[in-house]
Amino acid sequence: MKIVAVCGMGIGTSVLLKMNTEKALRQMGADADADVEAADIGTARGAARTANLVLTSAELVDEIGAVPAQVIVIDNFTDVAEITEKLRPVIEN
C-alpha cells in the first residue's frame, strides 16, 4: 500500500506527517507492506495517481482536488492517535 503525506513545500510538515503515519502503522502492525512518501502540493496530484491513500490538511484538500486515491484530512499532524483512528478503517479492509 502506498500512502502520500502532503504539505505546501513537501519538506517540513509532510515529513512530520510521514513519521507519525509510520508510527501509527507500526502500532497497528501494518508497517511491513505500507510505504509512506512525503510530497508537496505541486507533485501531490501526480503522486496520488499511483497511491492508495493521500493524507493532508483541511486547507490543502481543495488544491489536491479529485484524485483516484482516497483522501483523508488530518487536523493535527502531530497527533498519532488521530492518524491511527482515521487510518484504521482503511487498513483493516
Next chain:
Amino acid sequence: MEWLVVVLEFIGQQILNVPAYLIGLITAIGLMALKRPSGKVIGGGLKAAMGFLILGAGAGVVTASLTPLGDLILSVTGAQGVIPTNEVITAIASEEYGATSAYVLVLGFLVMLVFARFTPLKYIFLTGHHMVFMALLLSVVLTVGFGEELSWLVVIVGALLLGVIMVVMPAFAQPWMKKITGDDTIAMGHFGTAGYIAAGAAGQITGRRSRSTEEIKFPQGLSFLRDSMVATALSMVLIYMVFAIWGLIAQPEQAMEILGGDDAGATIMAGFAQALQFGVGVAVILYGVRTVLGELVPAFQGIAEKVVPGARPALDIPIVFPYAPNGVLIGFLTSFAGGLVTLGVIAIWLNPALGLALILPGMVPHFFTGGGAGVFGNATGGRIGAAVGGFVNGVIITILPAVLLLVLGELGFSNSTFGDADFGWYGTLVGMSVMGPTGVGVLLSILLATVLVIAASVFQVRVVNRGWIPGAKRDAFLAEKEAAEA
C-alpha cells in the same frame, strides 16, 4: 602496517569525505539504532545518499539560470542582485562544505539533545531542512574565519553553535506559540523566529484594539501560492522581466549579449525561459531535499524521543498556519511590500553608502515567513498587528541577508544566500566573532553560545513557565467590548 594506512585513507578520502555517502551512512546508522528491518536500513541509506546527489544536479540548473540574471542586474544597476533561496545556496555550498556540514549536523544534533536533557530548554528541533541549512551556514562562516586546514575545529565549534540555536530559538518564541495554539505542547522550530517575535511585538504595540483577522471573509484567490513551483517560477519571471526590459532600454546591446537573443523579442523570451529554468532547478533541489529528509529526520527523531522523553517538538512554520489562515495571507502581502520598500532603501541609500547587495524579494520566503509573521502579529494585535507584523518581517528578511553576505566569503558572490531572519543575525554574529585570530574566534563563539543558553534559560524559567501572555491587555479589552455589546 602500511595496508592499514591505505585502508583508513581510502575510507577517509573516498567515503567519509563525500557528503552524499556520509549522509547515507548517518541515516543508515540512525535506522539501525532504531532497530528497523535491514531492508529499510539499506533503502533509507541509499535514498538519502541519492537525494543528496539530486541536490547537486539541481544546483547546476539553478546556477546556470542565476548567472545571466546576476550579470544583467550588475550591468544595469551597477550593484550585485541576490535572490535569497535557502535550498539554492545550500545546494551550491554543499559541493565544497558538504562533508564538514554533515559532521556539524550530527554532532550539533547530539549537542541539542544534551541541552534539552540538562537545561530548562526542553525542545527537540525537528525541522530537518532548517537544521541542514544552519549546519551548512555555520560551516561556511567558520571555515571562512578559521581557514580550511582547521576543519576539525569548524566541526566542534559549529556543532556547539548549532545545538545551542536549536534549543534557544524555540524557547524565545514559546510565549507566542502558547498564545497561538492555546496550549504548551508544540514549539516553533523554524529559523525565521527573530522575524516572528518582532512581528508579535510590533503587533502588540500597534494593534491594541484591533479584532482578529479570522473574522474577515477572504477570497481563496491567493492560495495557489502555496504551490511552491508556481510561486517560485512566477516571482522569477517577474524579476527576470523587470531587468530584461530595463536592460533593453538602458543598454540594449549588453542585455542582448547576456541573455543571448538576436532582437528585443528574442531577448525577452530568452529571459522568460531562464526564469522557468530557475523554477525547474528549484523543483529538482526540493525533490532532493525531500528525499534526504524523508529518511534522515525519522532516524533523528526516533533517537531524540528515547533520550529526552516529554520534550516539546519544535516544528516547521506551517504548523501555525491553520490557527489564522487569513493572517497568513495578510502577513504574506505586507511582508512582500516590506521587502520591496526595503529593496528601494538599499538601492537608493545603503548600497552606495555601505555596499550592501540588492536583495530581491522571493515569493517563497515571503509566503512562509511573512505568513508566519502574520499569524504571530494577529495573535497579539489582530488585523493591524498581522499587517504590521508581516511588514516588519519583510524588512528584516531583506536587510539581514544583505548583511550576512558580507561574512560568507567567496560564496557571497553566487547570487543567492540564506533567506530567513535567524540565518541572517546568527550567521553575521558568528562570522564577525571569528574574523580575528583563531583563538579569539573560538572564545567569542563559546561566549556567544553561553550568553544565548543563559538568556534563554532565564527567559524560559522566568517568563514562559510563569505563563506570561503577550497581548493580554488587548484580549481583556476585546472581551469587555464583546460583553458590552451582548
